[in-house]
Amino acid sequence: MGFQSGSIAVVGKPNVGKSTLVNELIGQKLSITSHRPQTTRHRINAIDTQANYQMVFVDTPGIHIGNNKAINSYMNRAASSSFNDVDMIIWIVEIFKWTKEDARVMEHLNKVDIPVILCINKIDKLESADKMFPFLETLNEKFKATEVFPLSAFERKDTQKLRKLILKYLPEQDAIYDEDYITDRSQKFVISEFIREKLMRNLSNELPYDITVEIEKLELDGKMYRIAARIFVDKASQKSIVIGQNGGMLKKIGMESRLSIEGFLDAKVFLELWVKVRQGWSDDKRALASLGYD
Ligand SMILES: Nc1nc2c(ncn2[C@@H]2O[C@H](COP(=O)(O)OP(=O)(O)OP(=O)(O)O)[C@@H](O)[C@H]2O)c(=O)[nH]1
Ligand SMILES: [Mg+2]
Numbered sequence: 001m002g003f004q005s006g007s008i009a010v011v012g013k014p015n016v017g018k019s020t021l022v023n024e025l026i027g028q029k030l031s032i033t034s035h036r037p038q039t040t041r042h043r044i045n046a047i048d049t050q051a052n053y054q055m056v057f058v059d060t061p062g063i064h065i066g067n068n069k070a071i072n073s074y075m076n077r078a079a080s081s082s083f084n085d086v087d088m089i090i091w092i093v094e095i096f097k098w099t100k101e102d103a104r105v106m107e108h109l110n111k112v113d114i115p116v117i118l119c120i121n122k123i124d125k126l127e128s129a130d131k132m133f134p135f136l137e138t139l140n141e142k143f144k145a146t147e148v149f150p151l152s153a154f155e156r157k158d159t160q161k162l163r164k165l166i167l168k169y170l171p172e173q174d175a176i177y178d179e180d181y182i183t184d185r186s187q188k189f190v191i192s193e194f195i196r197e198k199l200m201r202n203l204s205n206e207l208p209y210d211i212t213v214e215i216e217k218l219e220l221d222g223k224m225y226r227i228a229a230r231i232f233v234d235k236a237s238q239k240s241i242v243i244g245q246n247g248g249m250l251k252k253i254g255m256e257s258r259l260s261i262e263g264f265l266d267a268k269v270f271l272e273l274w275v276k277v278r279q280g281w282s283d284d285k286r287a288l289a290s291l292g293y294d
Helices: 018-026 070-083 100-109 129-142 156-169 187-202 236-243 245-265 285-290
Strands: 004-011 044-049 053-059 088-094 116-121 147-150 211-221 224-233 268-277
Touching: 004 018, 004 070, 004 100, 018 044, 018 053, 018 088, 018 156, 053 156, 070 100, 070 285, 088 100, 088 156, 116 129, 116 156, 129 147, 147 156, 187 211, 187 224, 187 245, 224 236, 224 245, 236 245, 236 268, 245 268
Parallel strands: 004 053, 004 088, 088 116, 116 147, 224 268
Antiparallel strands: 044 053, 211 224
16 A cells, blocks of 8 residues: 545534544644634644655534524535545534534535544543444434444544544545645644634633634744734623733733643743724624634
């Protein structure tokens, strides 16, 4: 067998563990995750190059129903467009959590003609493995997947097995990306996402997910990066939540963001954060485009 290479879209409804699985598969934190649905907003390619293969995982926003804001249609489009231009698909369903949104994803899958690995995630939540069989059976009646693979995205031995399964279907062809690439996205993009992750994790219940981050400065100063980022919120009340009492929340978000950016850039970082109100950005196509949602 020669060199194998291909792209694998990771799809599913929100919050099933797509981004967690992608990070585990490439062995590096690249895509942001949180316990809130609709964390991922943009497609991102995560690339794993080994001696005999290259896997390009396409992490996608969760496909969802029930909101007609411009940003929601943007996210659904970003996800569904990836069904067509990849070599195979990993479809994630959470164990025991089948909903209308899973059925929506299945409608897209019914139209494709490439291998689909159906991953049943979060099985670490089960007390015993045999509890999952009835659920697997009903799924099997709904959809004939190429492979069905129950796993926990947190379990290294599971993700290693999944990698072997992917290799079974990965086409024999040259690498798509140079071996030193880990993503198709810019440094600025990844950094802005890391900051958004800390916002989502720290402000989960108080804040709608209408928040976005723009990097205004990214400069290498000797061995240190100087970064300035602006956080856009929809309302003045949200701005005070992000800043927190005596600026405490913004400070915490800044500190956590800096640590994860330092891990990504492998260098010291000086990070400045600003908060700005930009009313209605999430339902305004022009504002969306200016913030990178195009
Ligand atoms: N118990 C358990 N939790 C998991 C597992 N995989 C992911 N999670 C958790 O599920 C939540 C959602 O994970 P994400 O990876 O952000 O999910 P996603 O599908 O990318 O979500 P969206 O980007 O919003 O569509 C996080 O709190 C994860 O820690 C798993 O195998 N077991
Ligand atoms: Mg995600």
